[in-house]
Amino acid sequence: MNIILLGPPGAGKGTQSAGLVERHGMRQLSTGDMLRAAVKAETPVGLEAKAVMDRGELVSDAIVSALIDDNLAAMDAQTGAIFDGYPRTAAQADDLDRILARHGRSLDHVIELEVDVDALVERITGRFSCANCGALYHDTANPPAKPGVCDTCGSTEFKRRPDDNEETVRTRMEEYRAKTAPILPGYEARGIVTRVDGMASIDDVAGAIDAILA
Numbered sequence: 046m047n048i049i050l051l052g053p054p055g056a057g058k059g060t061q062s063a064g065l066v067e068r069h070g071m072r073q074l075s076t077g078d079m080l081r082a083a084v085k086a087e088t089p090v091g092l093e094a095k096a097v098m099d100r101g102e103l104v105s106d107a108i109v110s111a112l113i114d115d116n117l118a119a120m121d122a123q124t125g126a127i128f129d130g131y132p133r134t135a136a137q138a139d140d141l142d143r144i145l146a147r148h149g150r151s152l153d154h155v156i157e158l159e160v161d162v163d164a165l166v167e168r169i170t171g172r173f174s175c176a177n178c179g180a181l182y183h184d185t186a187n188p189p190a191k192p193g194v195c196d197t198c199g200s201t202e203f204k205r206r207p208d209d210n211e212e213t214v215r216t217r218m219e220e221y222r223a224k225t226a227p228i229l230p231g232y233e234a235r236g237i238v239t240r241v242d243g244m245a246s247i248d249d250v251a252g253a254i255d256a257i258l259a
């Protein structure tokens with residue numbers, strides 16, 4: 046099973062990917078996470094991507110498609126892939142078709158998380174994650190059960206993304222509207238798009254996604 050989780054920044058793609066990994070043993074391929082790892086490690090890709098990400102603009106198609114290709118090459122053929130935050134442009138969507146074919150895979154579902162634009166800024170400015178295991182939280186909607194302690198690993202260190210500020214979020218939302226949303230009709234024509242109400246609770250969204258995959 047190979048699926049794309051599509052939706053604007055803050056829609057819940059990372060949160061739902063983590064649930065799918067846990068429930069179904071799938072693998073999450075998040076280009077955002079890969080790029081942040083490259084920035085942290087100061088690789089050539091990271092050095093090139095950092096300023097672009099800080100502005101909330103899109104990193105080049107060639108860079109992100111190469112990251113996806115490399116990660117899929119390292120995966121076992123039986124493990125399902127969740128594409129989280131990729132593809133984000135028409136060129137990336139074309140790249141993905143070619144990359145999947147090369148690895149003997151095909152797309153089963155494109156799941157669009159539909160959310161209120163007004164809710165996104167609130168979701169993103171309240172987002173934080175565990176510095177140790179990466180578990181995702183939200184100040185009000187999804188805080189750790191015990192304040193200051195990660196539910197998953199017990200760490201007390203948390204971090205916030207430098208691009209999770211209101212100004213950058215506006216640019217990221219505009220990039221989504223202008224460059225990413227236009228890839229949906231192509232997938233719709235292939236009959237593989239399902240919409241899910243991303244404003245529902247995290248558990249209800251997970252249930253709706255599981256119903257699509259069943």
Ligand code: ADP
Pocket residue numbers: 053054055058059076077078080097098099101102103104105106109129130131132133137208217
């Ligand atoms: P979010 O989860 O809020 O949608 P991501 O973590 O997916 O954000 O992406 C963070 C940033 O990384 C983006 O704003 C962009 O600069 C860069 N990025 C991630 N994935 C891609 C992609 N597929 N194409 C171009 N840029 C990307």
Ligand code: ADP
Pocket residue numbers: 052053054055056057058059060061168169171172173181182183184186187243244245246247248250
């Ligand atoms: P994306 O990967 O699409 O950018 P995230 O999964 O990182 O989105 O979610 C953004 C923020 O919203 C996080 O702080 C997360 O805890 C919170 N969140 C995710 N799903 C929901 C939901 N269904 N209801 C309320 N808050 C949510």
Ligand code: ZN
Pocket residue numbers: 175176177178179180195196197198199200
């Ligand atoms: Zn943790």
